[in-house]
Amino acid sequence: MATPLSFEIRATDGEARMGRLVTPHGEVATPAFMPVGTRAAVKAMAPDELWSMGYRLVLANAYHLAVRPGADLVRDMGGIAHFMGFDGAVLTDSGGFQAMSLAKINSIDEDGIRFRSHVDGALLVLTPESAVEIQEKLGADLMMSLDECTRFPIEHPQAKASLELTARWAERCLVARKSTTQALFGIVQGSVYPDLRRMSAAQITALPFDGYATGGLSVGEPKEVMLDMAALGASLLPQDKPRYLMGVGTPQDLLAAVAMGYDMFDCVLPTRNARNGGAFTSEGRISIKRAVYMRDPRPLDPRCDCRCCTMFSRAYLRHLYMSGEILAARALTEHNLYFYGRLMREAQAAIASRTYKTFANYVIDAIADGEAALNGSKTDVV
Amino acid sequence: MATPLSFEIRATDGEARMGRLVTPHGEVATPAFMPVGTRAAVKAMAPDELWSMGYRLVLANAYHLAVRPGADLVRDMGGIAHFMGFDGAVLTDSGGFQAMSLAKINSIDEDGIRFRSHVDGALLVLTPESAVEIQEKLGADLMMSLDECTRFPIEHPQAKASLELTARWAERCLVARKSTTQALFGIVQGSVYPDLRRMSAAQITALPFDGYATGGLSVGEPKEVMLDMAALGASLLPQDKPRYLMGVGTPQDLLAAVAMGYDMFDCVLPTRNARNGGAFTSEGRISIKRAVYMRDPRPLDPRCDCRCCTMFSRAYLRHLYMSGEILAARALTEHNLYFYGRLMREAQAAIASRTYKTFANYVIDAIADGEAALNGSKTDVV
Numbered sequence A, B: 001m002a003t004p005l006s007f008e009i010r011a012t013d014g015e016a017r018m019g020r021l022v023t024p025h026g027e028v029a030t031p032a033f034m035p036v037g038t039r040a041a042v043k044a045m046a047p048d049e050l051w052s053m054g055y056r057l058v059l060a061n062a063y064h065l066a067v068r069p070g071a072d073l074v075r076d077m078g079g080i081a082h083f084m085g086f087d088g089a090v091l092t093d094s095g096g097f098q099a100m101s102l103a104k105i106n107s108i109d110e111d112g113i114r115f116r117s118h119v120d121g122a123l124l125v126l127t128p129e130s131a132v133e134i135q136e137k138l139g140a141d142l143m144m145s146l147d148e149c150t151r152f153p154i155e156h157p158q159a160k161a162s163l164e165l166t167a168r169w170a171e172r173c174l175v176a177r178k179s180t181t182q183a184l185f186g187i188v189q190g191s192v193y194p195d196l197r198r199m200s201a202a203q204i205t206a207l208p209f210d211g212y213a214t215g216g217l218s219v220g221e222p223k224e225v226m227l228d229m230a231a232l233g234a235s236l237l238p239q240d241k242p243r244y245l246m247g248v249g250t251p252q253d254l255l256a257a258v259a260m261g262y263d264m265f266d267c268v269l270p271t272r273n274a275r276n277g278g279a280f281t282s283e284g285r286i287s288i289k290r291a292v293y294m295r296d297p298r299p300l301d302p303r304c305d306c307r308c309c310t311m312f313s314r315a316y317l318r319h320l321y322m323s324g325e326i327l328a329a330r331a332l333t334e335h336n337l338y339f340y341g342r343l344m345r346e347a348q349a350a351i352a353s354r355t356y357k358t359f360a361n362y363v364i365d366a367i368a369d370g371e372a373a374l375n376g377s378k379t380d381v382v
Helices: A047-052 A062-067 A071-076 A096-101 A128-138 A156-176 A194-205 A223-235 A251-260 A269-275 A307-311 A314-322 A326-352 A356-376 B047-052 B062-067 B071-076 B096-101 B128-138 B156-176 B194-205 B223-235 B251-260 B269-275 B307-311 B314-322 B326-352 B356-376
Strands: A006-013 A016-023 A026-030 A032-034 A057-061 A089-093 A106-108 A113-116 A123-126 A142-144 A183-188 A211-214 A243-245 A264-266 A278-281 A284-287 B006-013 B016-023 B026-030 B032-034 B057-061 B089-093 B106-108 B113-116 B123-126 B142-144 B183-188 B211-214 B243-245 B264-266 B278-281 B284-287
Touching (some): A026 A032, A057 A062, A062 A089, A062 A123, A071 A128, A123 A128, A156 A183, A183 A194, A211 A223, A223 A243, A251 A356, A278 A326, A284 A356, A307 B047, A326 A356, A326 B326, B006 B326, B016 B326, B026 B032, B032 B057, B062 B071, B062 B089, B071 B128, B089 B096, B089 B128, B128 B142, B156 B183, B156 B194, B183 B194, B211 B223, B223 B251, B269 B278, B284 B356, B307 B326
Parallel strands (some): A142 A183, A183 A211, B142 B183, B183 B211, B243 B264
Antiparallel strands (some): A016 A026, A113 A123, B006 B016, B106 B113, B113 B123, B278 B284
């Protein structure tokens, strides 16, 4: 029972694809980066700001929302997009990643994942069936099947056993799904073992999901291994369905992954780094904490026209950060998300004009040059 | 050497006045509430949002900015309004209030106030001369003379000695002032003693300040005493200069103070309460923490058209607050400041149409009725 999720590829350039996804809450141009809004809020941002920056799809986390405020409440308040005041679509993560990252408070068996609520300690059982039920209640446009996200490193036999569990859970998720409007994605695992990635992809893509994700990467493995596995993963997914690379990554990672043929991404980097004073710019990453910015009248990124770069100097942003002002988190988050959003729009245009490789190399070189210059001039100590 | 600060009274209704203040950074309609932006940022707000809500004048604190990032830096970055990206005017508090509220780290003598920096422990001496110099460097449109803000309670002899020190400091501030474009206000003290309020007003209003403030209230005295002293204070200030009631207060306090003839106000209530989950509404104060709002689909204030009330339900705001999301502080702060700003605009219109008393009573009654109804229905425990 695949839902009629419409995904149209409008242009390709090499393996890179430009297209659109039509959800119950509107269209999403791809390749698309999804800001992470774990608890039905992208940290420090307002939903109209996300919309203004061009975001039409954000990610929220089913596990966190099931714990608080509860899936029934979100359903009763009109579903997650309405609840959070966002005019676009929402994808919910199933909780598999939380099973790994909050591993001290859970156990995993054939049935599912047992959590202790991080809020009140209550026992929460996430089975394939309950994960789908929760996401249906939340009203997610795009739902993720429950998977076991393997940690790194993991031995081959354990990784194999894990992906087979993930495949059995994937089938149960499809059986459990009742909604005819909410899309459901399958997740490929296999850690860093090519044979296991192939095995998992064969199992998952044999199932009639609306889209497919490469999971279990960016969990501690070396960058080159991540990129190799991501590239292999993309090649194993169907051409005609949206491909989602989970939890990746830096601007350079996204550009590489778009070239591999991925359509969707999520990552906490632009939002989390912002709250720690980190900004992504066209000339590389900078930390606004550095004393070199104390009297710098320039915007964060001279080539950026976001609200933060239009209004604020680096000197002011540094002052805000050093003073612990909420506005520091807001301004840097807005800039970083704007940067990521613009990167995706430019990637779409470059694919349409079949200049993607030139575009991606230009951006990556400018970042590398900027960071080299920055590190060469790093004479201050904060 | 009074600066050519232009203050025009355009309408009166009883003692209430409606007018405009012309500053180097534009016009300000009065009566005006000034959001508190202690460290050159109104907590959780962006400057364009303040502008959109109609604010043309905000308050910052000279002491805090002198400590960090330093007055020279702010001057070099173009002055405080430019530094913080605000298109309007800025009034700076002198530091006298901090001398009281941070009393453990200072001493006061004839010369001035000795602080230990709350940031790095460095010794900072705030004299009338340095307070003016700092504010001139900061580029404040409206500067406050250094005063000793008496704590409550204080004995009559000590309050008398204090106001006499404040008067001597006031003269020194005027002598020290070099700027011909930045206005300087004098501050009347006298604690809760009518004879001392009269004595201080006589001393301060004899000096050629550009405006006059009633200080030393809202520091712990009973509400009725505050209102009595504020009313007496207003009657002692010149008609033709702006009158500023410092540190006051609730919406009802502001309405009462406008009726007394005050033109300017500042208070941390709308911003600080917001960060603690408190909202000012047309039906009284509410705390978004209360369980009764868990599934409440209504906006914070059904009669409000602010961005928060347009986008968010009480249920969502409660979820944000309980989850510790920055957006909770943002949304409630924006609502509260919008509420205060609208109250002032409506007060201006009511004075112009000579219906101020009716207007103020209507607003005050609606708040009282709303709070009575709310308290009558308070059956939940959070």
